[in-house]
Amino acid sequence: MRRAYRLLDVFTETPLAGNPLAVVLDADGLDDKRMQSIAAEFNLSETVFVFAPRNPVNTAAVRIFTPARELPFAGHPTVGAAALIAFLREPRMLAAQDLRLVLEEKVGDVVCVARHRPGQALAASFVLPRLPQELGPAPSVEEIAAGLGLAPADIGFGGRRPVVYSAGADFIFAPLAGVEALARVDPDRRRWGADNGPAIFCYAPGGDGVDYRARMFASGWGIREDPATGSAAAAFAGVLMRFAPPGDGERTLVIVQGVEMGRPSRIALSLEVERGALIAATIGGPVAPLGEGTIDL
Numbered sequence: 368m369r370r371a372y373r374l375l376d377v378f379t380e381t382p383l384a385g386n387p388l389a390v391v392l393d394a395d396g397l398d399d400k401r402m403q404s405i406a407a408e409f410n411l412s413e414t415v416f417v418f419a420p421r422n423p424v425n426t427a428a429v430r431i432f433t434p435a436r437e438l439p440f441a442g443h444p445t446v447g448a449a450a451l452i453a454f455l456r457e458p459r460m461l462a463a464q465d466l467r468l469v470l471e472e473k474v475g476d477v478v479c480v481a482r483h484r485p486g487q488a489l490a491a492s493f494v495l496p497r498l499p500q501e502l503g504p505a506p507s508v509e510e511i512a513a514g515l516g517l518a519p520a521d522i523g524f525g526g527r528r529p530v531v532y533s534a535g536a537d538f539i540f541a542p543l544a545g546v547e548a549l550a551r552v553d554p555d556r557r558r559w560g561a562d563n564g565p566a567i568f569c570y571a572p573g574g575d576g577v578d579y580r581a582r583m584f585a586s587g588w589g590i591r592e593d594p595a596t597g598s599a600a601a602a603f604a605g606v607l608m609r610f611a612p613p614g615d616g617e618r619t620l621v622i623v624q625g626v627e628m629g630r631p632s633r634i635a636l637s638l639e640v641e642r643g644a645l646i647a648a649t650i651g652g653p654v655a656p657l658g659e660g661t662i663d664l
Contacts, residue, residue, distance in 0.1 A: 368396070369661045373451055377443040378595040378624075378632035378652040380488040385632045385655065386595035386625065388447040389414040391662070392455075394430070399437070401664065406432035412590045415444045417452065420471055427452055428471040435589025436563070439473035440496065440535030442597010442634075442650050446479075450491035450654040453481030472496070474535040480651075492635070492651025495534050499605025499645075502537060502565075505529035511541050515569065516553030520544070524572065527610045534601035534648075537565035538583075546571050546580050550627055560587030568599040570622075578620040579603075582627060594625030595632030597650045604638055604648040615640050 370393040379385025389409040394402070394416035406414040411434075418428040430437065431444045453466045460466060461483045468479045470493075479493040505511070511529055512519045522529065527542040539559075543549050549571045560566040566585030573580045583596040600622055607613070607620070618638050625632040632652075639647040 368393070369663050370394070371659065371661050373659045374657040375447045375451060376655040376657055377447040378597070378634050379630075379655055380653045382655045382657050384625075384630050386443045386593065386630070387411045387657070388444055390448055390451055391416045394418050397664070402430065402432055403437070405662065405664070407434045407589075410434050412593050413438070413441055413444045415448045417448065420469075422471070424469075425471050425476060426468040430473070433585075433589040435587075437473070438536055438588075438598070440477070440598055442493075442599070442601055443595050445470060445472070445477055445493050446491045446597060446650065446652055447654055449479035449493065450481050450483075450489050451656075453491070454483060454489055454656075458483075488653040488655065490651065490653045492649050495601050495604070495648045495650070497534055498648070499532045499534040499602045499608075501605060501609070502531040502533055505531045505539050511539070511567070514557035514559070514567075515541070516556040517543070517548060517551060521548040521551075525610070530606060530609065531565055532602040532605040533565075534598065534605070536598040536602070538599045538602050539565050539567040540603065540606045541567055541569045543569050543571040546573075549580055549582055552582060552584075554584050554586070554592045558586045560585035560590075562587065566590070566599070568596065568603065570603070573621070573623060576621065577623045579622045580626065581622055581624040583624065592628055594628050594630035595634055595652075596624065597634060597652075600634045600636050600650050601648065604636060604645060607638065608640075608645050612643065613638060613640055615642065
C-alpha cells in the first residue's frame, strides 16, 4: 500500500532548523512492529502515525514513535501533526480563522489550535492533557554532573536543584549555572533514558528576550540530543511552579533549545495560574513544511 508522508520542521519558521518530524498520513493497518521499523528508517527524533479517530467527534488518532520506542505523548509531534492536519484538510478556512482540533494520543485526548494567517508561518499549540506531576527523587548532583561531563558546581542556580517531573513523558530537570555550562555538556557521557527511564532536560537562564536556554538528551529512547522537546517544556511548567512560581494570571515564557546542534528552536510555554496553583498550560510554536513523499508498505 502506498502511504503519504510529510516532513516538517517544528518550533521554527525556517526550514532545516527546529526539530524535524515525519508524519505518516495513511497509517491505518500498520501494526506496532511496522510503525517502529518505519520510525527507525526515518531516524528522526519522532515520527507520527495518523489514524481515523476512535471517537468520531475527534479529529484524528495519532501514535508517536522515536527510533527506539513508542511515546505516550510528545510536544513537537503534537504541534506538527495538528498544524499539518488542519492545513491539509481546511486550508481556506485556516487562512481565515484559527481551527480547533482534538488528537487522540496514548496520554489521552489533546486539544490543539492551528493557525495560518496569510503572510505568517503555519503554527499550532496544545493544552497540556495532564498537568505536571513530580515523580520520585532525582539523581544526586554528583551523579548528574558526572553523567553530563560537568563539575558539581555547574549544577544549580537561584536555589534550584534537580527534580523529576512528568506531564506524560518523564524527565530529570537539571538546572545549570549558565549557558557556558550548557555548551560544555557531553551528550555521550551517559545513556539517559535507558530501560524506559527518564530523559534529562538541562536548562539555564536565558537572555535577550529568552527566558531559558535548554538541551535534552535521551539516547536510551533513540534520541542522542533533541533540538526541541515540547513534552519536556510541558513538564517544565511544574518545575517553574516549584522554584519560580509566577503570580496569578497568564504568563508566557520562551525556551530556546537546539542552539548547540545548529538547529535553534523556539518554544512558547504559557502558564495559567489561579490562587497560586497551575490550572492550565499551553505549548506552541511555528511549523515549517519541508517535503513530502510516499512509502510502499
